[in-house]
Each structure stands twice: as C-alpha cells, then as structure tokens.
Amino acid sequence: MQRKSLISELFRSQNLHYGFNQSFFFSSEKTQIPSPLADPDDSLYADVPKPQRDKSERKPYPTPMKVLIERAKKEREVRKAQPCRVLEDPPGNGLLVPELVDVAHRVYRARESLLSGVAKLIRVVPVQRCRFCHEVHIGPVGHEIRTCTGPESGVRSATHVWRKGRVHDVVFFPKCFHLYDRVGKPRVTHDEWHSVKQIPAVVELCIQAGVDIEKYPTKRRTKPVYSSSFTGLL
C-alpha cells in the first residue's frame, strides 16, 4: 500500500511539473499571436471595432469659434449704433398676424369639439387606464400583457392595475405657462412658478395667435412696440 501511494504521489508531482512547464511554454508563445491592434488597417480585421477616441479630443465646432466671435462683435456694434428700433413684423411687434386669427379660432373650436366628443364616447365605450403608468386600454376589462413600468412594477411582475379612464387619459395636451404680456414680459422667472397659471399649450398657442378667453387674460396692442436692443424690450 505504501509503495502504491508513493508511486501515485510521484506521478502527481510530475504531472504538476509538466503542467507548469506547459503553461510557461504557452505564455512564452503569447507574443507570437497576431493582434488586431498591431495593424488596424489590415483588411483581415476590417470588422473589428476601432479603439475609442481619446475623451480629451474635442469635436470641432460646425462654425469656427473665430467666426462666432467676429459675428458677435459686429452685432454688438450694430446695437450700439441703433439703440432703438421698431419691430415691424407681427407677432414680434406685439400685434396679431391678421390671417392667423381665424386659424387660431378654428383650432380652439376643434379642441373643444374633440374633448366634448370624446367625453360623450367614453360614457358608452369603456376606457381603462393603468393606475401606475400611462397605459390605456379601450374595452370593458384591461389587458393582461405585462408591460407596466410604473412604481413597484417588479413586485407585480409588470402587471398593469386598471381603473376607469377619463377624457384626459385618451386625449392628452401638454401644459405650459400662460403669458399675460408675451412681448413686454416674455420670460417667466423661477420665482413665478406658483403665481403664473399653467394651461394646455394648444390653448396658449391659440390665445397668443388671437383667441380671447376671459379666464386667461392677455395684453392686446393696437400699436407696435419699440425695442431698445435685440434682447431687451421697452
């Protein structure tokens, strides 16, 4: 028994030795393997993605910086030479574009008609809306396709949780801040976040183009405004 174990021990140590030599042999061969990085233009490696650009390298500007600086200088000089100029074209001068007033009224009426029509339809045709995401389904019961991306959807295996849908689930209008004086005070500052009303953007568009709505008053002008510069207005 002792002899047997001695022989097997010896055999194992020889194997280990051989294994070590083998790996050593292959490691010394490593430098012989051709690398795609060695010659990137080689047609053999045409499909291999090329190494990424250095992040410190900047993409060139479409318009050279020198040209931009010169252009800004010229504009500044023009502003100094002509500090007060009349803005001639509506809507920039505060007046309405006459031919667009009717278009604005039609768009506004179309929106109202759309909303009232959808309200009538959903009274009869049931609409389902997911409680956790924006998925909408038209029918008496919601679908069972697991595509919910709402909060804790992982817990529900991405199953939607359906509830009765409303008009605004079917027709969604993004909102924007309403401007009382779009030319005199076109900028809404951060501090006005809560004081300036947010209304559907399409309604604001119609108002600025000429629709008057009592609950969203806006300043209408009969004379064009004067501008003190390209950016500041009187």
Ligand SMILES: [Zn+2]
């Ligand atoms: Zn959902």
